[in-house]
Amino acid sequence: MSKLNTAVNIAGVEFKNPIVTASGTFGFGREFSEFFDLSQLGAVSVKGLTLKPKAGNPPPRAAESASGMLNSVGLQNPGVESFIKDELPFLRGFDTKIIANMAGNTVEDYVEMARILSDSDVDMLEVNISCPNVKEGGVAFGVDERSVYEVTKSVKAVAKKPVIIKLSPNVTDIKKMARAAESGGADALSLINTLLGMRIDIKTRRPILKNNTGGLSGPAVFPIAVRMVHDVYETVNIPIIGMGGVARGEDAVELMMAGASAVAVGSAALVNPLAPIEIKRGLEKFMEENDVCDVTALTGAARMW
Ligand SMILES: Cc1cc2nc3c(=O)[nH]c(=O)nc-3n(C[C@H](O)[C@H](O)[C@H](O)COP(=O)(O)O)c2cc1C
Numbered sequence: 001m002s003k004l005n006t007a008v009n010i011a012g013v014e015f016k017n018p019i020v021t022a023s024g025t026f027g028f029g030r031e032f033s034e035f036f037d038l039s040q041l042g043a044v045s046v047k048g049l050t051l052k053p054k055a056g057n058p059p060p061r062a063a064e065s066a067s068g069m070l071n072s073v074g075l076q077n078p079g080v081e082s083f084i085k086d087e088l089p090f091l092r093g094f095d096t097k098i099i100a101n102m103a104g105n106t107v108e109d110y111v112e113m114a115r116i117l118s119d120s121d122v123d124m125l126e127v128n129i130s131c132p133n134v135k136e137g138g139v140a141f142g143v144d145e146r147s148v149y150e151v152t153k154s155v156k157a158v159a160k161k162p163v164i165i166k167l168s169p170n171v172t173d174i175k176k177m178a179r180a181a182e183s184g185g186a187d188a189l190s191l192i193n194t195l196l197g198m199r200i201d202i203k204t205r206r207p208i209l210k211n212n213t214g215g216l217s218g219p220a221v222f223p224i225a226v227r228m229v230h231d232v233y234e235t236v237n238i239p240i241i242g243m244g245g246v247a248r249g250e251d252a253v254e255l256m257m258a259g260a261s262a263v264a265v266g267s268a269a270l271v272n273p274l275a276p277i278e279i280k281r282g283l284e285k286f287m288e289e290n291d292v293c294d295v296t297a298l299t300g301a302a303r304m305w
Contacts, residue, residue, distance in 0.1 A: 004287050005294040008042065008261050010239050011162035011187035013123050015042030015097055015262055018295055019252065019280040022243050022266030023048055023101035023126065023166075024073065028087035029094070035273040040280065042262060043097035045190075046083065048128050049117075050102070051109055053079035057133060063199045063208040068218030068245070069267060070197050072133045072211035075103050080113050084120045097123040099164065103131055107154050118160035125161050127151060130168030130193035132215045142168035142193075145180040152184025162187040164241065169221075169228055170196050178232040189232060190241040190264065192225045218267040219245045226258045233259020233300055247275065249282015256298040 006017040021032075023045040029038050038044065056076025063070040078086070080102070091098055100122040104110040110127060117125055129142035129151055141147040152165055165181040167174060169192035178189055194215025199208045207213070225244025232240055242260025245267070246252055252263040263283075268275035283295070292298060 004284055005296075006284065006287075008296055010043075010241065010262055011124070011164070013097055013162060016095075017042040017280055017283075018256065018260075018262040019276055019283070020099070020241060020243075020262050020264040021045055021269065021276055022264040023099075023128065025266040025269050028083070029091050032269070032273055033094075036277050038091070038094040038096055040277055041096045043099055043123070044091060045099040045101050045126055045264060046087070046091070047077050048075045048101045048103045048131065049077050049080045049083050049113065050075055050104065051080055051113055053077065053082065058210045060208060060210055061214070063214065065197070065199065065216065065218075066220060068216055068220035069270075070199060070209060070214035070216055071194070072209045072214035074133045074211065075131060080116050084116070088121055092121055099124045099126045101126040101128055101166070103128040103134070105134075107151055110151055111154050111158055114155045114159045114163070118158065122161065124164055124188075125155070125159055126164040126166055126190060127155055128166045128193070130166050130170070132168070132170060132194060132196045132213070133211060139168050139170060142166075142177065143171050145176050148177050148180040149184040152181050152186050156185035164188040164190050166193055167191040167232070168193050169224060169244070174228050175231050175235040178236050182236045182238055186238060188239045188241060189236065190243065191232060192221065192228050192244040195221055195224065217245070219247050221245045222247075222251060226254060229255055229260050230258040230302070246279060249279050249284075249286055252279050252283045253286050253298060256295070257300070257302040259300045261296070261299050
């Protein structure tokens, strides 16, 4: 078969392949660079950034669950300025696109970060309005249509890079949120973030997580991701970066068939650091075996009954 075309274009930015790392599961790439060449990735979405450094939530902040995990990291990060100075130059050394994921407590926080990051060397901005693990902001924006619209519009007014809005699955109708983000001017969407959950230690009768609740990720959430990506694909005309439980090449294919133009790998990389690369190879193998020459042909290829 002739050479595979794996390149995808997300809001004007060309990824050499559709495989992206999911924010918060890949740090700033340093640890993973010891396992594989980061230039093999389509893009890297870095750990969620805040205006000021953040210590995150007290431990324990991870709990296992059947086919998944709960986390309540609470956006621990060195802050946007330190990221630009200390982490970005290292990542820029690789031939991959860089997505700066950002979180805020107020609309002004998001706008300020978008301004700062627009003047940096990142390729795209990802606005996390869906973190279930911080008391203010985060998910509070992502579960209300008007807030989704307002944050998107405000960030777009100052951003000089394409803006991806990361949607929360903790809503009744994700299509409404997707529409609000598109009306606000979003260039792309990413979904899903984690689903709010809780585990209790039956001996101590206390929640396992010190934060009491956390976000569920991993294979357990995959069918929800497939359904939500499909719903959003049917609703908007902007590209989708799909994620949630992707663990094998076939999962990436499935999420693309549901409507994703690119696929992010999160929790799977915490189990096996080589997961993003193995998933990329699995996707290519599927293409070869099924005569798919161009990966973009997979997006939305599922045929509903
Ligand atoms: C430990 C951990 C930390 C995360 N931190 C962030 C974050 O900082 N910003 C963000 O937008 N999403 C964050 N996420 C959500 C992931 O990017 C992703 O949306 C979610 O985990 C679903 O994908 P997965 O099942 O492949 O992990 C985090 C997830 C995990 C497991």
